[in-house]
Amino acid sequence: MLGLYISIPFCRSKCSYCNFASGVFGQERLDRYVDRLVAEIATARAQADSLQALLPRQVDTI
Numbered sequence: 001m002l003g004l005y006i007s008i009p010f011c012r013s014k015c016s017y018c019n020f021a022s023g024v025f026g027q028e029r030l031d032r033y034v035d036r037l038v039a040e041i042a043t044a045r046a047q048a049d050s051l052q053a054l055l056p057r058q059v060d061t062i
Ligand code: SF4
Pocket: 010, 011, 012, 013, 014, 015, 018, 019, 020, 022, 023
């Protein structure tokens, strides 16, 4: 099984106590971020194969 952590670091406002790498950005940047994230997921298998890394086929947590 495989667990994924996917960060979408786009906030309505930046909380004063927060140390996450997050911030308030525009819709265009969010759209580009999500497009890039989807592309990375789509190519994960090929990247793992090129590194001869084991990538489980089933995800049990996100
Ligand atoms: S805690 Fe951090 S990541 Fe969560 S909403 Fe506030 S600024 Fe964003």
